[in-house]
Amino acid sequence: xxxxxxxxxxxxxxxxxxxxxxxxxxxxxxxxxxxxxxxxxxxxxxxxxxxxxxxxxxxxxxxxxxxxxxxxxxxxxxxxxxxxxxxxxxxxxxxxxxxxxxxxxxxxxxxxxxxxxxxxxxxxxxxxxxxxxxxxxxxxxxxxxxxxxxxxxxxxxxxxxxxxxxxxxxxxxxxxxxxxxxxxxxx
Amino acid sequence: xxxxxxxxxxxxxxxxxxxxxxxxxxxxxxxxxxxxxxxxxxxxxxxxxxxxxxxxxxxxxxxxxxxxxxxxxxxxxxxxxxxxxxxxxxxxxxxxxxxxxxxxxxxxxxxxxxxxxxxxxxxxxxxxxxxxxxxxxxxxxxxxxxxxxxxxxxxxxxxxxxxxxxxxxxxxxxxxxxxxxxxxxxxxxxxxxxxxxxxxxxxxxxxxxxxxxxxxxxxxxxxxxxxxxxxxxxxxxxxxxxxxxxxxxxxxxxxxxxxxxxxxxxxxxxxxxxxxxxxxxxxxxxxxxxxxxxxxxxxxxxxxxxxxxxxxxxxxxx
Numbered sequence: 001x002x003x004x005x006x007x008x009x010x011x012x013x014x015x016x017x018x019x020x021x022x023x024x025x026x027x028x029x030x031x032x033x034x035x036x037x038x039x040x041x042x043x044x045x046x047x048x049x050x051x052x053x054x055x056x057x058x059x060x061x062x063x064x065x066x067x068x069x070x071x072x073x074x075x076x077x078x079x080x081x082x083x084x085x086x087x088x089x090x091x092x093x094x095x096x097x098x099x100x101x102x103x104x105x106x107x108x109x110x111x112x113x114x115x116x117x118x119x120x121x122x123x124x125x126x127x128x129x130x131x132x133x134x135x136x137x138x139x140x141x142x143x144x145x146x147x148x149x150x151x152x153x154x155x156x157x158x159x160x161x162x163x164x165x166x167x168x169x170x171x172x173x174x175x176x177x178x179x180x181x182x183x184x185x186x187x
Numbered sequence: 188x189x190x191x192x193x194x195x196x197x198x199x200x201x202x203x204x205x206x207x208x209x210x211x212x213x214x215x216x217x218x219x220x221x222x223x224x225x226x227x228x229x230x231x232x233x234x235x236x237x238x239x240x241x242x243x244x245x246x247x248x249x250x251x252x253x254x255x256x257x258x259x260x261x262x263x264x265x266x267x268x269x270x271x272x273x274x275x276x277x278x279x280x281x282x283x284x285x286x287x288x289x290x291x292x293x294x295x296x297x298x299x300x301x302x303x304x305x306x307x308x309x310x311x312x313x314x315x316x317x318x319x320x321x322x323x324x325x326x327x328x329x330x331x332x333x334x335x336x337x338x339x340x341x342x343x344x345x346x347x348x349x350x351x352x353x354x355x356x357x358x359x360x361x362x363x364x365x366x367x368x369x370x371x372x373x374x375x376x377x378x379x380x381x382x383x384x385x386x387x388x389x390x391x392x393x394x395x396x397x398x399x400x401x402x403x404x405x406x407x408x409x410x411x412x413x414x415x416x417x418x419x420x421x422x423x424x425x426x427x428x429x430x431x432x433x434x435x436x437x438x439x440x441x442x443x444x445x446x447x448x449x450x451x452x453x454x455x456x457x458x459x460x461x462x463x464x465x466x467x468x469x470x471x472x473x474x475x476x477x478x479x480x481x482x483x484x485x486x487x488x489x490x491x492x493x494x495x496x497x498x499x500x501x502x503x504x505x
Contacts, residue, residue, distance in 0.1 A: 018261075021261065021264075022257055022261060025256075025257045025261065026257050029252055029256050029257055029260070033250075033252050033253070033256065034247045034248075037247060037250055038243070038246075038247050043250065043253070047253045047256065050256070051256070051259060051260050051263060054260045054264070055260065055263050055264050055267055058260075058264045059264070059268075124242050124245070126239060126241075126242035126243075127242050127243070127246055130239070130242070130243070141239065141243075142243060144201075145236060145239040145240045145243055146239075146240070146243035146244065146247055148240075150202065150203070151201065151202045166194075166197075166198045166201060166202075169201050170201065173231070173232065173235060176235060176239075177231055180235075
C-alpha cells in the first residue's frame with residue numbers, strides 16, 4: 001500500500017503535480033538529511049548535501065525505474081553527494097593542516113549544532129568508537145543500525161556486494177569491540 | 188540441508204535472522220550451540236547492537252531537519268528546471284545557429300569545392316591567361332592589309348614563343364623585339380607572359396614593314412622589365428637624340444587610362460614604337476619602315492592614321 005502510494009506520488013510528481021512533489025520530499029527528507037548528517041557530521045554541510053541529492057533525484061526522477069525502493073535510490077544519491085563532499089573536505093583539511101602548520105594557527109570554527117554533536121559524542125563511548133572507524137565501516141554501521149537497512153539494501157546504497165557489506169560490518173564490529181573493551185574493560 | 192559455515196552464520200547474524208525459515212533458524216541455533224567462535228560473536232552482537240542503535244538514535248534523531256528544507260529544495264529544483272529549460276533553449280538556439288552557419292558556409296563553399304567557382308559574393312581575380320588582345324588576325328591590335336591598301340601584304344603573324352621572325356621579301360632579319368640583344372625569344376616564361384602576338388606587314392614594292400605586337404604580362408613589374416629590355420631607348424629619353432624624337436600621346440580606354448604612344452624618328456629609318464602600360468599589360472605598336480634606297484620619310488598623316496586604327500581596336504574596357 002505504501003509502495004503504491006509512493007509510486008503514485010512519483011507518477012504525479014513527474015506529471016508536474018507540485019503537491020505530490022512536496023509530499024515526496026517531506027516524506028523522505030528527514031531520513032536523507034540524517035544519512036548525510038551521520039556521514040558528514042556538520043549539519044550545514046549535511047543540509048547542502050541533502051539538498052543537492054534531492055535536486056539531483058528530482059531532476060532525474062524519470063530515470064527512477066522502481067527496481068530498488070525510492071528510499072534506497074535516494075540514499076544512493078545522497079551517499080554519493082556526501083562522499084564527494086568528504087573527498088573535497090579531505091583536500092581542504094589537508095590544505096588547512098598545511099596552512100596551520102605553516103602559520104601556527106589552531107582555529108576551529110564549528111557551528112553550535114556541530115559542537116553539540118561533538119560534545120555528545122565525547123560523552124558516548126559508542127559514538128566515539130564509531131567515529132574512529134574508517135568511512136566504509138562507519139557507513140555500514142550507520143546504515144545498518146541507525147537507518148536499519150538490510151544488508152541487501154546497504155549493498156545497493158553503497159554500490160558494493162552484500163559480501164563486502166558483511167566484511168565491513170564484521171570488521172567494524174570487531175573494531176568497536178576492541179575499542180570499547182579497552183575503554184570500558186568489559187563490553 | 189547444506190551445513191552452515193562460520194561466515195554464513197555470522198552473515199545471518201548480522202543480517203538479522205527475522206526472515207529465516209524455521210529449518211534455517213534451527214540450523215543456525217544448532218551451529219551456534221556447537222560453535223564457540225560463532226556463539227561468542229552472537230553474544231557480542233547481542234550486546235553491541237542495542238548500544239549502537241541507542242547511541243546512534245540519540246545522536247541523530249535529535250537533529251531536526253532544518254526548517255524550510257522542503258521549500259528550499261523545491262525552490263532550487265524549480266530554478267534548476269527553469270535553468271535547464273532555458274539552457275536547453277539556449278543550447279537549441281546555439282545548435283541551430285551553428286547548423287545554420289555550417290549550412291551558409293557550405294552553400295558558400297560548395298561553388299568552390301564542387302564547381303570550381305568563386306564563393307558567393309566573391310570575385311575571382313582576373314584570370315591570368317585572359318587574352319585581352321588575341322593573337323592571329325582576330326587580334327584587336329591586328330592590322331589587316333586592307334587597312335593599309337592593296338600594296339601591303341602580311342609578312343609575319345605569329346603568337347607567343349614561336350621563335351621565328353619573318354622578313355618580308357629580302358629575308359633580312361626583322362628588327363623586332365625577338366631579336367633584341369640577339370635573343371630570338373622574348374625572355375619571358377609562360378608564367379610571366381599572358382599573351383603575345385605580333386603581326387608584320389610589308390609593302391611589296393617599297394619594302395616597308397609595319398609591324399604590330401601585343402604583349403600582355405601577368406604583372407606590371409614584368410611588363411616594365413620587358414619594356415626596359417625591349418625598348419631601352421624608349422624608356423630612356425636621354426639616349427635618343429632630341430632632334431629625332433617626336434612624342435605623341437594618345438588617350439584610350441573608357442576609364443581614361445592613358446596609353447602613351449611614343450614616336451621616334453631616326454636617321455635612316457622611321458621607327459615608331461608605341462608602348463603603354465595598363466595595369467598588368469603592356470600594349471605597344473611597333474612600326475618599322477625601311478627602304479633599300481634610303482630612308483623614306485613616312486607621311487606623318489599616314490603614321491597617325493595607322494596609330495588611330497590601332498587605337499580604335501584596343502578593347503573598350505581598357
